[in-house]
């Protein structure tokens with residue numbers, strides 16, 4: 001398990017504002033950032049795991065099948081992947097629950113930004129440790145092709161007890177994680193950058209990380 005050194009993650013105002021809908025102005029960003037960071041304790045579990053089987057619409061990682069044509073295509077040339085769960089911790093949820101709606105919304109944006117930056121930091125750590133040139137990540141629930149229910153497979157892969165013991169994160173019957181500010185996913189080596197947003201045509205998404213790519217969408221979904 002890895003405690004991410006939050007000091008190594010530089011949270012800049014523009015990164016926070018990036019997560020807000022365009023029409024929302026964000027006054028006093030620094031105060032909100034201070035309050036959020038005092039209550040965020042980024043922690044992560046991850047480990048290397050190996051591809052044991054591959055079919056068109058599913059892939060087997062260390063004996064566990066993951067149902068996703070997009071994931072299967074992305075892992076076509078890959079032998080080793082890095083499943084992970086990252087969380088802001090229980091403290092943030094408790095603090096956020098006591099706030100009024102607008103404040104809670106602002107702090108949510110900051111926590112989401114920290115989760116995104118934490119995942120970027122984890123990719124850097126994995127690249128350095130395993131001497132990889134480039135990595136991408138996929139998260140269950142970001143595409144219809146890989147629904148949220150598949151988080152259960154990631155919990156199995158990483159060990160529910162290990163996750164509870166080290167992160168105090170659990171999965172509810174509706175496949176949501178508690179604490180809420182937690183993300184599960186798979187990091188994998190690749191020669192080509194991939195973002196789920198490239199296959200998602202949702203309009204005005206404030207979290208979009210890449211434009212919708214119609215050609216890529218056709219390429220992936222003709223395969224799946």
Ligand code: SF4
Nearest residue numbers: 196197200205207208
């Ligand atoms: S555009 Fe938004 S909803 Fe679609 S995958 Fe990206 S972050 Fe998720």
